[in-house]
Amino acid sequence: MILIAACLVLAGCGSTGNWGWYVINPSTEQGMNNIRFLLNGFGATILLSVIAAALSMTIGLVVALPGMSSNRWVRMPSRIYIEFVRAIPLLPMLFWVFYGLPVVLKSMGISVSIDAFWGAIITLAISDSAFTAEIYRSGIQSIAKGQHEAAKTIGLNYRQTMRYVILPQAIRRILPPLANQFIYIVKMSAFASVIGMQELTRRANELVVTEYRPLEIYTLLIFEYLVLVLIISFFVRWLERKMGADESK
Amino acid sequence: MSQSGPAIEISALNKWFGDYHALRDIDLQVEHGERIVVCGPSGSGKSTLIRCVNSLETHDSGTIRVDGLEMRDAASVAKVRAEVGMVFQQFNLFPHLTILQNLTLGPTKARGLSQKEAERKAMAYLERVQIPDQAHKRPKELSGGQQQRVAIARSLCMEPKIMLFDEPTSALDPEMIAEVLDVILDLANDGMTMIVVTHEMGFARKAADRMIFMDHGAIVETGTPDVFFDAPKSERCRTFLSQILHH
Ligand SMILES: Nc1ncnc2c1ncn2[C@@H]1O[C@H](COP(=O)(O)OP(=O)(O)O)[C@@H](O)[C@H]1O
Numbered sequence A: 001m002i003l004i005a006a007c008l009v010l011a012g013c014g015s016t017g018n019w020g021w022y023v024i025n026p027s028t029e030q031g032m033n034n035i036r037f038l039l040n041g042f043g044a045t046i047l048l049s050v051i052a053a054a055l056s057m058t059i060g061l062v063v064a065l066p067g068m069s070s071n072r073w074v075r076m077p078s079r080i081y082i083e084f085v086r087a088i089p090l091l092p093m094l095f096w097v098f099y100g101l102p103v104v105l106k107s108m109g110i111s112v113s114i115d116a117f118w119g120a121i122i123t124l125a126i127s128d129s130a131f132t133a134e135i136y137r138s139g140i141q142s143i144a145k146g147q148h149e150a151a152k153t154i155g156l157n158y159r160q161t162m163r164y165v166i167l168p169q170a171i172r173r174i175l176p177p178l179a180n181q182f183i184y185i186v187k188m189s190a191f192a193s194v195i196g197m198q199e200l201t202r203r204a205n206e207l208v209v210t211e212y213r214p215l216e217i218y219t220l221l222i223f224e225y226l227v228l229v230l231i232i233s234f235f236v237r238w239l240e241r242k243m244g245a246d247e248s249k
Numbered sequence B: 001m002s003q004s005g006p007a008i009e010i011s012a013l014n015k016w017f018g019d020y021h022a023l024r025d026i027d028l029q030v031e032h033g034e035r036i037v038v039c040g041p042s043g044s045g046k047s048t049l050i051r052c053v054n055s056l057e058t059h060d061s062g063t064i065r066v067d068g069l070e071m072r073d074a075a076s077v078a079k080v081r082a083e084v085g086m087v088f089q090q091f092n093l094f095p096h097l098t099i100l101q102n103l104t105l106g107p108t109k110a111r112g113l114s115q116k117e118a119e120r121k122a123m124a125y126l127e128r129v130q131i132p133d134q135a136h137k138r139p140k141e142l143s144g145g146q147q148q149r150v151a152i153a154r155s156l157c158m159e160p161k162i163m164l165f166d167e168p169t170s171a172l173d174p175e176m177i178a179e180v181l182d183v184i185l186d187l188a189n190d191g192m193t194m195i196v197v198t199h200e201m202g203f204a205r206k207a208a209d210r211m212i213f214m215d216h217g218a219i220v221e222t223g224t225p226d227v228f229f230d231a232p233k234s235e236r237c238r239t240f241l242s243q244i245l246h247h
């Protein structure tokens, strides 16, 4: 990926034909302004992703816990939620939340306007929560049955067993895939551009419209995501090593 | 709860795993202070039976009373579990906690003891199982024998009236079996009511008031150790005993 990108850049610098790097040439004032305009999208992309991820982690836990019940009627709503949410493509869900949800709420007597920022967060959080729920489930179910039983025999109830015995052990297996899932949110947050959220992709689109240099601007856009995702990846690797080391201790 | 009646009263107990009839018409009465050793071939239902006593398994018919209390709902199950301690073959210590934390978790969270009080009690029981110097280590840093003694101490911290042991030495290296059996024997001599599933027949002779032999989900033979070992009535029990005594 990096190699391909490097080739593109070299090709662009070498020939004067189709490339016009001047739009984002930092040595000119115009280029610098454009770069600043594009980079300013980082704040929104990161904020959007972080809040959506935090919400998704919360919803995921609330969905996952009843999903592990031995009672099928308790388990069922959780399974339905996961199957349902996983089946809906992100973009239609985003349109529905942004344009449709306020209407539904209004008909119920709740009058709220959902702006692009919150519309994107709600959609990303719900869409991602089906996956975080599954991550919690497999992490918690990987803890041996004997741990639950030992907790029962010393008088702990379900909540105490989860809080003091199961979750502290499961967290080592849950955190790395959860952090990995954050990469998915960051990439999907680009869809927020279509409802007008001023994040990385939206800004690139707007600049393309005024400058008409899609090749250079979208190349930079891809680099922006690449940097962001690579940083998260390094963090995930570090987390995996740390958790793995803890486990074998 | 009554002190006069039996500690455990099981009658006409049946349990199925799907189509498999795991416990067949079990009747068993255990008096206060009585020490029972259960043996029998693998898969005969020994674990299932003692796991029914503290409701780790549910049963399909029959009744189980512990200290006069029948287990029906969540409340009675909680009461019974408060009286019954259990030690597992695989120890089941909490690996993310220190030994001391393993011991204080139940007393502080389920009983509302102060941390200080719980630690004092924990140290007293660690003394009793002779590993007070390991209090701040993690379970993985201990030998199997030490881990099982911690598991016993963890149960004792809940001050149970009855102790259940499910093959407590089967996962141990041979040289560690004695140290664990000694701790259990010590408890037995102290008058603890207990049911021990084990194939350690030397221990059974020393500790048991009564032997129980199970096969195919039923209690086939029961009797005092003298009679049980020297003159087993059933053919199945004789065969089983000769197998484990001569290998
Ligand atoms: N959770 C379970 N599901 C299905 N079958 C089980 C389960 N637990 C035990 N069994 C079966 O019940 C029988 C008795 O098991 P168990 O009580 O563990 O025997 P023992 O402790 O005497 O070796 C075995 O045949 C076992 O396969």
Ligand SMILES: [Mg+2]
Pocket: B046, B047, B048, B166, B167
């Ligand atoms: Mg067993």
